[in-house]
Amino acid sequence: MFSRALGDDAELRPLEPWQAGEFTAYIDRVRDALKPWIPWAYSVVDEASARAFLQDYADRQAADTGRIFGLYVSGVLQGGIVYRAFNATQGVCEIGVWLSPEVRGRGLITLACRALIDWALNVRGMVRVEWLCDPRNEASIAAARRLGFTHEGTHRKAFHLDGEHRDVQVWAIVA
Ligand SMILES: CC(C)(COP(=O)(O)OP(=O)(O)OC[C@H]1O[C@@H](n2cnc3c(N)ncnc32)[C@H](O)[C@@H]1OP(=O)(O)O)[C@@H](O)C(=O)NCCC(=O)NCCS
Numbered sequence: 001m002f003s004r005a006l007g008d009d010a011e012l013r014p015l016e017p018w019q020a021g022e023f024t025a026y027i028d029r030v031r032d033a034l035k036p037w038i039p040w041a042y043s044v045v046d047e048a049s050a051r052a053f054l055q056d057y058a059d060r061q062a063a064d065t066g067r068i069f070g071l072y073v074s075g076v077l078q079g080g081i082v083y084r085a086f087n088a089t090q091g092v093c094e095i096g097v098w099l100s101p102e103v104r105g106r107g108l109i110t111l112a113c114r115a116l117i118d119w120a121l122n123v124r125g126m127v128r129v130e131w132l133c134d135p136r137n138e139a140s141i142a143a144a145r146r147l148g149f150t151h152e153g154t155h156r157k158a159f160h161l162d163g164e165h166r167d168v169q170v171w172a173i174v175a
Pocket of ligand 1: 096105137139
């Protein structure tokens with residue numbers, strides 16, 4: 001019912017628990033492309049776990065501590081963007097993103113991030129927007145750079161995924 005246009009054929013829409021079936025089908029389709037970088041590509045494995053994942057975001061949206069949006073291209077779910085963390089008291093939030101391989105390279109995540117960064121800084125009065133990524137994730141680093149994030153440092157072995165303790169780069173935009 002509600003959407004935010006991203007160019008001619010793409011848009012952001014809310015992604016809610018009732019869409020668990022659609023979300024499960026989407027993840028099943030792109031799981032292998034997300035697994036190197038996205039933890040929930042391992043834990044969202046069926047409709048029940050998809051519903052739990054989306055319900056967690058619904059609860060956090062109600063509490064103003066997180067939000068999730070689906071990125072649709074020509075009406076088909078092809079990616080998403082989250083405020084993975086949103087702390088209005090501290091003025092700090094973190095954005096996370098993903099896309100299906102077939103719609104990468106078009107600037108869609110750049111547009112989606114600009115919308116969320118603008119809302120965080122200019123509507124919600126946030127003072128800091130964070131972007132965390134694996135130092136080996138070149139596409140994510142390129143997106144952070146393109147958006148004007150500054151690399152502040154690297155937390156060593158700060159994150160466990162797929163059997164390895166990984167470093168995490170911290171990028172941020174400050175108001
Ligand atoms: C990270 C990820 C979302 C980036 O996707 P992306 O398509 O490269 O990012 P954008 O949508 O911003 O598009 C940028 C690309 O489109 C190109 N582009 C075309 N038109 C553009 C426009 N109008 N504006 C900006 N970029 C444009 C850019 O040149 C760039 O391509 P290049 O990297 O070949 O130079 C994607 O690689 C992904 O889903 N990876 C797996 C999940 C993941 O790693 N998530 C991040 C975890 S930290």
